[in-house]
Amino acid sequence: MTVSTQPEFLTCLEAPDTVQVCLRGVSKVFSTKTGLFGTKKKTFVALENINLNIEYNNFVTIIGPSGCGKSTLLSIIAGLTSATTGSVMMNKEPITGPGPDRGMVFQNYALMPWMTVEENIRFALETVYPKMSPTQLKRIVKEHLQMVNLEGAAKKHPHELSGGMRQRVGIARALAINPDILLMDEPFGALDALTRGFLQEEIERIWEEHRKTVIMITHSIDEALLLSDKIIMMTKGPAAGIAQVLDVPFPRPRNRFEVEDHPAYHDLKVAMEEHLYRETRAVEEARVA
Numbered sequence: 001m002t003v004s005t006q007p008e009f010l011t012c013l014e015a016p017d018t019v020q021v022c023l024r025g026v027s028k029v030f031s032t033k034t035g036l037f038g039t040k041k042k043t044f045v046a047l048e049n050i051n052l053n054i055e056y057n058n059f060v061t062i063i064g065p066s067g068c069g070k071s072t073l074l075s076i077i078a079g080l081t082s083a084t085t086g087s088v089m090m091n092k093e094p095i096t097g098p099g100p101d102r103g104m105v106f107q108n109y110a111l112m113p114w115m116t117v118e119e120n121i122r123f124a125l126e127t128v129y130p131k132m133s134p135t136q137l138k139r140i141v142k143e144h145l146q147m148v149n150l151e152g153a154a155k156k157h158p159h160e161l162s163g164g165m166r167q168r169v170g171i172a173r174a175l176a177i178n179p180d181i182l183l184m185d186e187p188f189g190a191l192d193a194l195t196r197g198f199l200q201e202e203i204e205r206i207w208e209e210h211r212k213t214v215i216m217i218t219h220s221i222d223e224a225l226l227l228s229d230k231i232i233m234m235t236k237g238p239a240a241g242i243a244q245v246l247d248v249p250f251p252r253p254r255n256r257f258e259v260e261d262h263p264a265y266h267d268l269k270v271a272m273e274e275h276l277y278r279e280t281r282a283v284e285e286a287r288v289a
């Protein structure tokens with residue numbers, strides 16, 4: 001089993017050219033107001049000293065105990081939340097806000113309910129590329145609906161779709177804008193096990209075609225092992241950090257049966273189970289104390 005070392009000593013600008021997203025010394029402190037009329041100020045350290053290299057064309061998953069700071073970390077990379085300290089760079093440029101180079105897929109789909117499936121995708125495209133011709137818009141929407149097997153649902157509204165179909169729209173919309181990186185926050189978390197399995201296979205197939213960098217949060221060990229090149233295992237919060245980064249050596253294209261038969265599968269799975277058990281237990285003990 002290969003565990004990557006943490007890149008603590010090189011700055012983002014000194015990192016190898018293979019590194020697309022780089023975090024150094026990143027912390028996130030939230031301020032909340034408590035007390036009568038919000039008179040008292042409290043701070044909460046969510047993330048502390050995060051150092052991370054994410055390489056081009058890697059499928060990376062983030063796993064960790066509930067509430068440790070996975071979404072906060074993804075949100076910092078998306079530019080939706082700013083880091084309190086540290087450096088966050090993509091392609092050696094600081095991340096200062098959201099941008100079309102990073103596509104987001106959310107657990108709750110975040111589709112416009114009054115728009116049809118094709119309108120949802122077209123709207124995202126028009127927002128990012130206001131000068132795109134109607135012919136081009138039509139072609140890209142069609143291509144992406146085909147990619148996620150949703151051509152037949154183009155004229156439907158989100159409420160007419162199953163959860164799995166809605167998430168396919170979310171994925172098509174995120175990929176249609178041709179981002180450099182796809183950021184996914186528990187994209188299959190709200191789906192039943194069977195639909196989740198189908199969508200995992202679909203994501204694996206789509207990823208094989210595009211090989212874009214993906215950073216995805218998951219609570220599922222099997223999902224992480226099926227899809228990832230690297231698995232980032234976070235420690236519990238507060239002041240969560242990165243415990244280990246696991247390299248997943250299974251050849252691609254993958255299917256879940258071959259993955260489970262790989263000689264490294266068992267050790268990786270046990271390492272993840274032990275980590276999550278240890279960290280979650282520590283969270284529970286802290287809660288009781």
Ligand SMILES: Nc1ncnc2c1ncn2[C@@H]1O[C@H](COP(=O)(O)OP(=O)(O)OP(=O)(O)O)[C@@H](O)[C@H]1O
Pocket residue numbers: 030031032044046064065066067068069070071072073237
């Ligand atoms: N805006 C905020 N203000 C104050 N605290 C926050 C804020 N956003 C997140 N937190 C806290 O930061 C910590 C990390 O939250 P985050 O949502 O990133 O965790 P997570 O690992 O994604 O959780 P889950 O596994 O439940 O999805 C939590 O304790 C949360 O309560």
